Amino acid sequence: MEESSGSSSLFAVFILSVFSLFLIPYTIYKLCVAAAPDEVVKPWESKKTSAISRFAGKFFTVQNVLLAVGWLVWVGLVFYVQTQSADLAPFDPFEILKIDRGATDKEVKKAYRQLSLIYHPDKNPDPAAAKYFAESITKAYQALTDEEARKNYEKYGHPDGQQALNMGVALPEWIFSRDKHAAPVILISLIGICILLPLIAAACYLLRSNKYMGPNNVATETLEIFLRSKFAVKESQGLARVLDTLVFAYEFIMLPTPSEQAEGLEALRRTMLRLQPDLKEKPQFWKRKPSIVKCNMLLLAHLLRAPVPPIFANDMKYVLKKSPQFLEEMINIANLARPPAGYGWLTPTIGCLEMAQCITQAMSITARKSLSTGSTKGGTDTNVLLQLPHFDYDVLKKLGRKKVRSLAELSTMDAEERLELFVTSGLTKSQAEEAATSLLSIPTVTLTDVQLQVEGEADGTQLVETDIVTCSVQVVLSRPSHASPDAQPPKGTSVLAYAPMYPYPKPEKWNFIVADPLTNTVYARAETALVDAEAAGLRTAQRAKQPLLLTGGRPSNGKKEVADVPVTANGSSASAAEKGGEVALAAHSAAAAPTGQLVEVKFRAPKAGKYDLTLYCISDSWAGCDRSAAFKMRVAEQTRAEKEGRGGGKARAEIASGDEAARDDNADERDDDDEEDEEDGSEGDWDSEDSGTEESGSEDEDEPAEKEKDGKEKSPEKQ
Template identity: 30%
Template sequence: MSQFRETFTKEEKKDPLLDYDDSAFLYFAGSLLLCVLIPWTYCFVSALLFPYNSVAAREFPVKSRSGSVYRYCQCSFDVTRVENAKKRAASWKNRLTVSFVLQLIALIGLWYSFYLLSQQLSGEKEIQAFDPYAILEISMGASDREIKKAYRFMSLKYHPDKNPNDPLAASKFLLISKAYQALTDEVAKMNWEKYGNPDGPGTMKVGIGLPRFLLEEDQHLLILCTFFIFLLFFVPLTFICYYQRQKKYAPTGVQVDTLHFLSYYLTDGTRVKNAPEFVAASAESRELQLRPTDNEEMAVVIREVVEPKKRQFTQPIIVRNYFLILAHMQRLHDKLSPSLQSDLNALLSASLKITQSMIEIAQLREWILTAQSMVEFRRGMVQALDVKSSSLLQIPHFDEELLKHCHKGKNAVRDLTEFISQTPEERKGLSKMNPQQLADVQAFCSHVSDMELSAAICVQDEEEIVEGDVATVTVKLDGEAMGPVHAPFFPDTKFEEWWIFLTDKASGGLIAQARSRSPEKYVEEQLQFQVPTKQGSGKMVLLVTAMCDSYSGIDRTTEVEYKVFGDSEVKRSVYVHPEDEALDSEPTLFQQMLGAYGEEEESEDEDEDQRAAAKKIQQKKLKSMSGDLNGRPSGDNPQGGAMDDEYEDYVPEAEADIPTDDDDEYDG
């Protein structure tokens, strides 16, 4: 290939014909900006015009991931809570955050950059092509004389010998020579007219559009320094900051220090009364800051709070947060100042992950009572219920005074399940409520889950359960797809979760557990365990307990009975499909390969045997024929014997040339 392409693509700033073209970079940068700006602007404008949609999608979704429509509680508190969320989202005071302002500035800057790129693209000329007339500075259709004259003048002007200090002169001289060739040589002229290149068609080149300043020699040092600063400083710094932040947290979102603390202090005897202080002593709680006004504000709270046990920790931040949690569970929110309420909300938000870790630690150590106690404490934090509080306090507008009426007389109830199962006429404690309050109670009762629990045990592909088998208990929860729970004292949106425990009824030991977070109408969980050695008659009873972590008093329990057989009592036959049996008679691939190899060897041996037998037969025929040449056996004549020896080496193909008695060679 000629040097024309290399010469034509050299980057020189002095000649406009050889100048670098920025149009590729402009198109690339504009396309990249549009890919970022269009979806970002759409989301920003949607959040600006419809601010509640983003809040609703996050806090108050309409449907579950499977498409089930959530059923929300229609009591006045929950309706007001949703309306307040709409108002907060629509308020400019809440929307004018630092994030909102930074997004607005970034969008304006990026759209302005796109505008500048568009203006620059509109002024860009077409990519310069090889034009011999423009290079020789003559008009289109010039005569041969004018072409030669222009070539002579331009070549003398840009000859390298006359321009030793001009590095552009050599490339310009070669370009002039190529232009002259394109106008005088027939083949070169035909290639230029057809392909735009005197050398003929060229290959397509694909590259990344880079801006001009990245290719300028004066900027190379600056670009290299910037690259190394980014690679050796910013990237490691970002990774180190991310690692320092993430190493504090476990995969569940709880701080590692909290897990270490809970692993040490959580015991088989831990109950609900111990849990508030454990949450107050967690790393998340200790990160909250004390204020100078806390002593005066907490004095009012401490006088009203009833401690369920003697305190174990004496650090000021732990003591303050401990009393805040007790004030929440005893519903003393009117005693809290706004700053203390803010701290309490932070504790309640962190309590979900902390209590989850407490339940999981108890499950791993097979402390069934501790695990169930932590579930009770978890829903006590959600519904603001103390250790001995009645589950009826979860009903809207209920207080200690109304509980006395519910516990006495006809149709008395003790827990939330009994109250919900009653008709509105049978329910007690509602006589002094106004219509709005009665509607709230009815809405709450309609919203609380009325879950049905069922369980069945089996061993896969077996009819009997034998000791040592891996059995599966299938637990089914049948109810309705519920939206967020009714929790007026909890700051965040909370969905129901069910903790399922499988225990041995006789010993009370924990066998298996599961956590169901699905809000669907129909939930199925499978618990697997190894069947123990049978005892006595082999009849075993399992207890399945489903505990709700959001409402107290709606737990469900059912029993599963099964009989365990010994190994010698049950003879299990392995069922083999007829098609599988037929496969046993088929040779394996290895056998097929050996069989084919054996057949080849056997066929070769048979061919050799057949050839040897044919040769022996032929030799016998030759011997018999040699004995009949003189009318007597070959053994009675020495000549005949000699002839026999001669014919022993006779090949079968010479049979047609055997002489007869009529040949003169053998006369007499």
């Protein structure tokens, strides 16, 4: 028996098998799973591309090119294996002489003579031909003509008799060394590279993945800090306090701050003190861990559009990449069901969304605080222009001298006139083009037909405690770019926001929140991409030959928007004084409004009483584009039969139909007057921006007097 040795042909088979295990499943995934319409729409692109360019951009991606190269390598391996498989084929004299298995001796001799004329050394001087003639053709002839050789072939499969077992290993021959010192090293290397290294890599990956949870890949330590530490999300935490919690994420705490960055940190510190003089009065800000101070200053520099030393380029990208993920988790924590009612907090939810807007468009917190979320005042505030790239207060002053103070005025200008205005206001030509592109991509959202429905009940059914309520609204989204003749209907799953100041692609997400602003309560939140709403807005713009104007919440005709009209739903009634002429205006506007995207938000009805709720529509990418629709909701107390789980449907139908006898029969089971008095007594004004004086994450824990003074805000541990 021969000793085992390597085989290049077997190694090629091994490589082909392993390569196929990865290539074939990935190809199936790309064709079946990844082929779903996940295209990201860019409505701010005005260039009309040809069909060939769109095809090339869709299919000639990096992943597709790598996949094609992988299949070319696979075909090459298959061809190599086929050419090298001759050494592995068993000895077959009939195949070598190219004759049938039932051939006679005469046919065998004839085939041998024909092959001799081709491969005999006297006829063919090629050494390879002589070797093939001696080792294959001659042995095949002997196996079929010589009696002894034929017996050996029939018994052992070879004319020379029993052959020694030749074992081949699916590894290259150069790995097998006869050197006694090199062989152990090669063996240990094979075990370490092929067995131990993959196991170590898998173990490290699993250990690291255990630190994260949720779709945003956020560390569990970060969630613990946001939920239970002294820097946790608080009930009255508005936009100004969100940054105090955001920078204490565990990933930011563990961000390396080597000594090489000391000079850059000092330069960044001087820049921040110049732009934010109030930081001089916050000694606790500079006493924090260097990594936290660095991340805080980097975020402030981004919001203020201040220059950052080049040594922080990678840190800045990391901070901006992780911040939206942390804000999403902070929103989830703010919306957690909390006793006794089981609802979330509105103020930190809006604050985090406003911070996401600021980070996406590099807008300062001061400028964003001047805009009123969901009100009709945002469009007239000049500060809304500060979200445009390269705009600052100097540019706003120059525009103000030319009587231009709003997005609507800029969007209605001629393109050339607008570019010239930007250039004369201090921008370069390229900066002016970026600002114009951003202006034309700012969305305008219209909310119509806000309705409440009880799940599983007929229309007109009165709301009762613990019912599952669905708040639905029709949404239409328009942009000034829809006026372009090259505008195409969006197709895909999301729309990409135009954010040149943000280093990563940013899909637009819209949050629909049903809340009670007086009690700082969030009943439910739904996040969606308004792709269908944009398609409806584009159809409307094409029919009207012009898009909806950028008004920030006020229609161009100056009338009250239908979204702000109180909506009566599901059995609740408004008085004639409440309706007046506004309901007629709402009905007329809703009838004339185009059908847009239907958005539904589900929540559980609260305890019995009357509620003045608000449906907020807030973007995570644009400032001044938020909307709100106010509506009334009346919830009845459960009857005794409903509480006991019997006859609830009949009693509810009787209440909805207005049957006086049914009301008399159930009068002892509910007391609406008491519920209304309790509701009126519990409601009060809520400051949604900067209520409370305690700084989020204050480090002065040794001052009980201050803590008692600001005791309106409970810590998450006590809640």
